Structures are given as structure tokens and as C-alpha cells.
Amino acid sequence: MQRIAVIPGDGIGREVTAAAHTVLDAVAARHRLDLAYDEFDWSCERYTTEGAMMPPDGVDRLRPYDAILLGAVGWPGVPDHVSLWGLLIPIRRAFRQYVNLRPIRTFAGVASPLRDAASVDFVVVRENVEGEYSEIGGRLNRGFPDEFAVQESVFTRTGVTRIVDYALELARARRGYLTSATKSNGIVHTLVFWDEVVAERAAQTPDVRWDAEHIDALAAKLVLQPQRFDVIVASNLFGDILSDLAAAVAGSIGIAPSANLDPTRTHPSMFEPVHGSAPDIAGQGVANPVGAVWSAAMMLDHLGHPAAAADVQAAIEACLADPGTRTRDLGGTADTAGVVRALVAHLGG
CATH class of the missing domain: 3.40.718.10 (Isopropylmalate Dehydrogenase)
Incomplete structure (x- = not known):
């Protein structure tokens, strides 16, 4: 079993992380992967109620996990340097994630x-x-x-x-x-x-x-x-x-993934979409989940499942090529749930 710590964070981070989790479940079933998840509510909302983005032992609580999947961090009323230095940067540095890997490529259907x-x-x-x-x-x-x-x-x-x-x-x-x-x-x-x-x-x-x-x-x-x-x-x-x-x-920062890697694998690595928390569309069900799903594919590859990662990548390519399964920010007509359904269908779910 490989254990994944999930930190949805703020705004659309919660929606796209849930989407990535659903796609991971589908590809895990297809490839018979044993993935387990624990979710942590560390966020700007937590900061406003408890005065900290994560608890004092947050890093130690993450240490036993095989990987970390992060949604997005940031919310109006919480200064960006507070949210960033209260969660993301301490995790990167404590776990010696000295490589930030950001693949860039064009897709059919994304102008x-x-x-x-x-x-x-x-x-x-x-x-x-x-x-x-x-x-x-x-x-x-x-x-x-x-x-x-x-x-x-x-x-x-x-x-x-x-x-x-x-x-x-x-x-x-x-x-x-x-x-x-x-x-x-x-x-x-x-x-x-x-x-x-x-x-x-x-x-x-x-x-x-x-x-x-x-x-x-x-x-x-x-x-x-x-x-x-x-x-x-x-x-x-x-x-x-x-x-x-x-x-x-x-074509869009909304589909861009990233990985924060400890190449020595001494500590867990962390995977996150590049986009922010997008408070203006949070909760509307229209967020583009591709950045989070692509980040999850990078996580699968890092965890030693390249075939599963390639299947998720192929599903992303197919969905982006069809305006009926692209979100509105990319000129399509689908909402978040529609993209997830299409991704899962491509994975045989």
C-alpha cells in the first residue's frame, strides 16, 4: 500500500483535488494499485480560525507518507506571504524537495x-x-x-x-x-x-x-x-x-502541473497544479481540473507506476481535444464534473 496525504487547501483547490482523487481511483482500479488517502484541512480557513495554516507538528505528521497531493493555497484576507510561508514552503524545505519540475507542452484543442x-x-x-x-x-x-x-x-x-x-x-x-x-x-x-x-x-x-x-x-x-x-x-x-x-x-496556466521532488526519496515529494485558488469561481463547479489531474499523473510516475501515469496522460489528451470535454476557460462547454466523467470513461471506469 502507498499512502497519499491530501491537502485540498483553499478555493478551487478543494474541487480539483477531489477530481484528481476520482481519476486516481479509476486508474488504480485499472492497474490494481493499492493507494490509500488521508486528508488534512490545512488552509487559509484554518488560519483564520486557529492562527496557523497547519499545526505545529504538521511536517512530522506528513513524514510517513509516500507522497503529498496539494490543491491550492490562498484566500482574500490572508496575506500571500502568510499562506505561502505557513504551509507550502515549510513542506518543501523540511522534505528537501529541491527540484520543482514543471513540464510544458501544447495539446490539440488548447489554443x-x-x-x-x-x-x-x-x-x-x-x-x-x-x-x-x-x-x-x-x-x-x-x-x-x-x-x-x-x-x-x-x-x-x-x-x-x-x-x-x-x-x-x-x-x-x-x-x-x-x-x-x-x-x-x-x-x-x-x-x-x-x-x-x-x-x-x-x-x-x-x-x-x-x-x-x-x-x-x-x-x-x-x-x-x-x-x-x-x-x-x-x-x-x-x-x-x-x-x-x-x-x-x-495555452493555459489552468492545465499546468508541478512536482516538488526529493530525488533521493528520503522524504515524501509533493504534487500540485500551478494555478491558484481562484476565489472568483470557487464553489461554482466550473474549475478546470486538468492541472491537478496531470499533477496526480506525475505523482503516479514518481511512485513507480509509469503505465498508470501514461494512461492518465492519454485521457487528458483525449479530453482536451474535444470541446465537449474541455472547461469554459479553454473554449469548451464542460464543467468540472463533466471533465472528470470523461477522464474516468477514458480510463475504463
């Missing part, structure tokens, strides 16, 4: 805002636990004219090496091409160091072609030449921005 975005298929590998999102810093002279804030970026040799090695191995298993996102012409310490480590590690993987792109030029090329890319490796901030831009280029 890109670009004139020519056919055959886009690449992966953003984002460093997930250090970089620009450090906790080192503070504010001084609050409320005075000379108030200031300092936040330090942290790039360690261990951290950069392991994310680059992961990206190189992924590129080797795909089309053999790695792009490193940098800005070392302007950020002269941390990103020059990043470039040096990338070059050192790439030299040990001669069968992978690689280059480096300054982040501003890279953002432009993702729009102008998205088919060019295979694997992009980036720091925490750059990877965060690039992956959302790339999802929009592919």
Missing part, C-alpha cells in the same frame, strides 16, 4: 496565444529551496523615512550542483539539450557562481548540449521560439517566473 506554438514540449527545472527565496534578511527603521529592507539570496555549491545534475540527467533522457537561465552580466556574485557550477557539471556530461541565456533574453525567446527548448534549469525566482510564462505560452 496558444502565439501564432505558431505547435509541438512545444520542454521542462523547466527550478531550484526549489534556496536562491532568491531565502529567509535571511529583515527590515530596519520601520515607519521612518529611512526605513529599509534587506533580503539575501543564497546559492550554495551543493544546491546548485544537485539541481544542475538533475537537469542534465533529465536532458540526457529527453533530447539532449539544456538551457541555463542566468543574469550574470548584472548580478555579479551569485549568478556568476551559478554559471561556473553549471559549466563544471556540464563538462562532465559531454553528451548533453548546453548553453546559457540571460533571463531577459530567455523570456523573449520563450515567446518567439518556444519549440527550441528541451530542458531549462533556473534558480528559484527565475524558474518560478519562467514556468508561469511558459504555461501561458502553451
